[in-house]
């Protein structure tokens with residue numbers, strides 16, 4: 690039986706009047722290789738964004754450090770002036786060094802500068818949602834590390850009070866850091882690494898669901914290391930879906946506070962990803978997919 694709720698149904702961000710469809714779009718793949726410089730085919734990127742919005746996507750994730758500046762410029766070219774119901778979520782906390790390295794830019798003045806870069810390059814007077822992206826460990830800096838976020842998050846909360854940002858979120862964060870930030874100004878979304886094979890945040894997903902806070906997994910398809918699992922392939926074949934669609938459908942089934950931002954530079958993949966919301970997974974299928982993290 691297909692799921693008739695378009696794009697996975699909706700989710701209301703807490704302490705806001707914003708409701709978004711659960712399947713959104715992540716714009717990181719619109720920059721050049723390694724998220725550096727311009728894409729090979731800018732027109733194709735513009736087409737992906739326009740197709741996403743035409744299909745009902747109302748939630749786009751970006752950052753001015755993609756490119757840098759490139760992805761936001763493409764979003765502006767494709768979609769400005771933005772529809773009233775489009776929520777653009779950006780993130781601050783890093784800059785790009787020579788050759789594409791990712792450098793921390795977490796001092797309050799650097800965060801303020803990054804907010805102004807996003808405003809300018811997106812062509813906005815106020816940003817819908819800004820995530821404070823914490824620097825972490827591991828090969829992609831995506832493993833959260835301990836440390837107070839108060840000074841950094843307060844710098845963004847000040848910009849929120851000044852009217853430059855509507856809502857705040859946090860990325861690559863531990864539960865204690867989310868609580869600390871939430872006491873300063875409501876955290877409406879948390880963006881951490883999570884997918885079928887990487888489930889360190891299982892308890893966090895559930896605790897945020899109980900608080901009504903959105904959990905937005907990055908690398909939902911494995912990111913730079915695409916998900917690979919024979920169980921996933923077998924289940925997908927039985928469902929008549931692709932492995933990537935099945936992985937996205939699993940996330941939608943995992944918890945009602947999970948919002949998807951799969952990244953793609955391809956209209957074909959975009960269509961597949963949006964159609965994943967129509968897959969209904971039985972309890973038996975979910976159990977098999979739940980076993981993949983242990984295999985990984």
Ligand SMILES: NC(=O)c1ccc[n+]([C@@H]2O[C@H](COP(=O)([O-])OP(=O)(O)OC[C@H]3O[C@@H](n4cnc5c(N)ncnc54)[C@H](OP(=O)(O)O)[C@@H]3O)[C@@H](O)[C@H]2O)c1
Pocket residue numbers: 714715716717718750751780822860861880881906907908909910911912913915931933934950951952953954955957958959961962
């Ligand atoms: N907060 C953070 O620190 C952080 C970190 C990373 C990413 N993000 C955000 O999260 C979003 C998602 O992450 P991501 O883009 O890095 O990784 P992802 O969504 O897990 O995977 C993207 C990769 O999968 C491919 N892909 C997409 N759809 C596919 C499909 N249907 N079939 C086969 N391959 C497919 C893409 O290639 P094609 O272009 O060829 O489709 C790309 O190589 C990003 O766009 C970004 O907005 C946030």
